[in-house]
Amino acid sequence: MTDATEPELPRGIALAWGVAANPQRGPKREMSVERIVEVAVEIADAEGLAAVSMAGVAARLGFTPMSLYRYVSAKDDLVLLMQEEATGTPPDSMRTAGGWREQLQALYREQVQRYLQHPWVLDVPISGSPTTPNSATWMDAGLHALAGTALSHEERLAVMLLVTGHSRWTGMVLAGYARMQRERGIGDAEITRSEDALYRLLITADAYPxxxxxxxxxxxxxxxxxxxxxxxxxxxxxxxYIAAAEQGRHDERPAWVGLDDGDIADDKRFREAQKAVREAEKSLRDARKVERQAAREARERRARQRGDS
Known part of the structure; x- marks a missing residue:
């Protein structure tokens, strides 16, 4: 048996989870990772992702670029934190939107709205499965929607990716049209009529029946x-697919197991249990936040002790 070694967290991931050591030197006022990310998001919202630079963010804050590097050591880390901030977390109401289908539809709509609010997020290169707190919360919400189904864990993940893929594609198209409206100063109806007129002009029945x-x-x-x-x-x-899976297991399961959450949504005890789960999940998130803060402070104390010795 081999000993499993705990991987060292990249700086950006550690910052996202709140377990990175804070700088021991540097400007103390109006400077923090949170403020740096906030300003960077403001720039991206106004001018696009390409407009974000360490020098530009530093200038907006009134500090030198080197001051920023004490907090965020690379632009890639800054972009990761910007994406984390912009996507946020799904609302708690999504988990009680109805059955699995309604919850996934709600997830889709929420993600599309985040893309429209921060379209530059679509320009961030995909470099693997996201491992930040907010992205994990979105994944957890999608898997929660399917938790009561007969799908395997692998199948639930695949369905969640199907829905997030739909939301990303929708966000790309709608954000593109929104940008066109801003640049041209025209509305949806005018764009629609213009596109229809172009198609009617260029597409013939002989060539494209x-x-x-x-x-x-x-x-x-x-x-x-x-x-x-x-x-x-x-x-x-x-x-x-779920119905087929349920049918295949029907003879081996109690009658209540195949019920969708939407079928029992009006049951008082079930609603109370759902509320208790949500409260427990919130308490767990709060406790993990406290744990991360305590770990950060412990690392800072250890670093000071080493520096004094």
Whole structure:
């Protein structure tokens, strides 16, 4: 048997979890990791991710770039913390939105809104599975929605990734249109009419018979939401898969096991149990925050003791 070694946390991850040692020197007023991230997010919201630089953030704060490096040692770490701040955490109401399907739909809508509020997040390169507190909370919420189903842990994760993939794609498209509206000073209706007119001008029935038929049917003038439609059909497939899994285990399980949370949402004891779970989860999050703070202070004390010796 081999001894498992605890991996050393990268600086950015340690900062996100609140377990990185604070700098022992540097400006003490109006300077902190939180303030640095706040200003960086403000710049990105106004000018885009490319406008964010250590020098620019330092100038906005009135300090030198070297002052920032005492708190955030690399721009990649800053971007990670910016993403963590911008995505935030899902609202507690999402966990009680109904059954698994309603909860996943709520997760989708919430994530799309975060992308629209901070579209630069979509420009952050994907470099592996996120391991920050807020990203973990989103993952946990998605898995919680599916916890009462017959899906395996691997299948639940796959379904959650399906939904977050839908939200990211929707966010990319909607954020692009929102940017176009701002730059051109036009609204949704005008963009829709312009696109429809271009298609009608360029797409002929001889060269593109099916696309032309769709244009004539008015698809580019239709006001329905194609993104929600795609998500709903994907969830239809998940529902059918869950139903098949439930049927396969039906003879081996009590009658109540296959019930969706939405079927028992009006049960008083069930609601009380859900509330107790939420309160326990909040207490656990608070306790972990206190633990991280205590660990940070302990490391700072140890560092001072070493410096004095």
């Amino acid at each position: 099916d696309l032309r038929a769709a244009i004539e049917a008015g698809v580019f003038l239709d006001e329905s939401d194609p993104f929600s439609f795609g998500l709903d059909r994907s969830l239809d497939g998940v529902a059918a």
